[in-house]
Amino acid sequence: MGCDGGTIPKRHELVKGPKKVEKVDKNAELVARWFYCTLSQERLIKPIVACELGRLYNKDAVIEFLLDKSPDKPHADSAAHIKGIKSIIELNLSDNPAWTGRKGNTKGDTYDDQCAQFICPVVGLEMNGKHRFCVLRKCGCVFSERALKEIKTDVCHKCGAGFQETDLILLNGDKEEVEELRKKMEERRLKAKSEKKGKKTKAVESVSRSDQGEESPGSSQKEKEDANIPRDKIHFVSSAKTQADSHSSSSDAATKSSTSSCSKRPASSSERKSEAYKSIFTSHSSAKRSKDQSSNWITHTAYYF
Template identity: 40%
Template sequence: MGCDGGTIPRRDELVRVKKKPETKDKDAELAFKWRCCSITQETLQQPIVVCHLGKLYNKVSLIEALLDRGALSESFKHVKSLKDVRELKLTENPEAGKNDSSAAYICPVLGLEMTGKFRFVALWSCGCAFSERALKEIGTKTCHKCSAPFVEDDVIVINGTEEDMPLMKERMEKRKQANKKKTKTVIKVEESDVSSSCASSSKVEEAGRKRKANDVSHSKIANVISVGKVTKQEELKKMKADYSVAKDKQATDVYKSLFTSHKSEKEQNRAHWVTYNPFYN
């Protein structure tokens, strides 16, 4: 049984064989994760942020997705606000743009390209990113880029595997609990500051009232006891009803002329320049 032209058919041409499942190109998948935003699949552009689980996002795209509550899928529900992400401080690759295979960012310590072939980590405390090999080889508790101190729970594996997810989730919970404790302590400190400021302001007001009362009493005493060079007895004489400025020996003639009882007032036929006397009107 042959075809036209005397050809002999093969078995796979006559029998339907089950097709093998298509295999993913791992290199293309890695390049996609490290070059594109996890939400919009657009090319990563500064500023770039990373979440607790190590996924990369464009900050602008993430803000738009947070504003539109239905835009985030179930895999991104752990990101509820900008507090759940950290802006990355990346080191630009000087060779970027010369060819398509070069990465945009590199490790600042070893110079490894950030393409997915090498594991990279980020520090939640400062946001610096570098290769995991640099973290293990140097083995210090200070950032290799900015020299800021960090703890083990601050280390985030960028675009980690499924095996890294349980550890990343555990560290995420620890960081959130630590953040809650910090906010509680800050609130307590602010409340104590407010109460102390209120108490101090009340004390200041009370002291001001006492000071005003003392000033008034002192002024009254000063007015009664002495006015200029006048003694207490002389001041008491002036308070009597039979006191007359015209008969006061210590008062000057200029001072006496201010009053209508002065002899000069009896001679004039117009109102006094200081006092108002209706007799002359």
């Protein structure tokens, strides 16, 4: 079929060769990284946050992801390392005065140079992906890497907070740089866990020591007093204590014997009771009835003997 009308087909039209690898446009990749949220793929709008790997997100999208971590959500793997709000950093960005917003090219008939919304407050470079930017983990201020290299300080240029080199997180780095940031993140989390365990053990030990101190509050004072007394006096005091203890034990035994003797009653006290006192009780012979006096029926409170 085909090849009629004098057409001459070429080889690539008849023979199917291997498919060419599609190359990703670098400009499109930069726009996707620096102007759109990694999780929701929507335009970045303040408040903007960054994870410990240097990826940019909308804060609302991260909160929704933390509330519902279902694996069916698109791009959920990009935020799998975010465990909570403490795992993200809210960015303190500097606005670009030359940015006109989305209303600059409404018709689409002019060239759009992707003017960035934010800039470096020190050097003035635009945050459009063509320049490397870093964020300080403690305060969240964002600066270009050029500014940090040219002005080497241990204090933030914007808010004045102190920082170290370990607090710097590179935004949207390469694969190798992301791997290094991942290792640092894991080391930081392991260190935090070990510190928490150490604090718990210290708290338990302090509670146990306080309980022991409450049980024997005067033990330390007694030990100090005994240490100050000479050995000759210690021997004399110990012998006096033993004599006093023996005397007190003998006196206790005497008091116990006296109380026990007082508590016992003589066995002949029941014999000394008079007949008038005995006649009060129903067990006396005068209270018993004969067979003629007893009734033939039994009431609820019958007295029959």
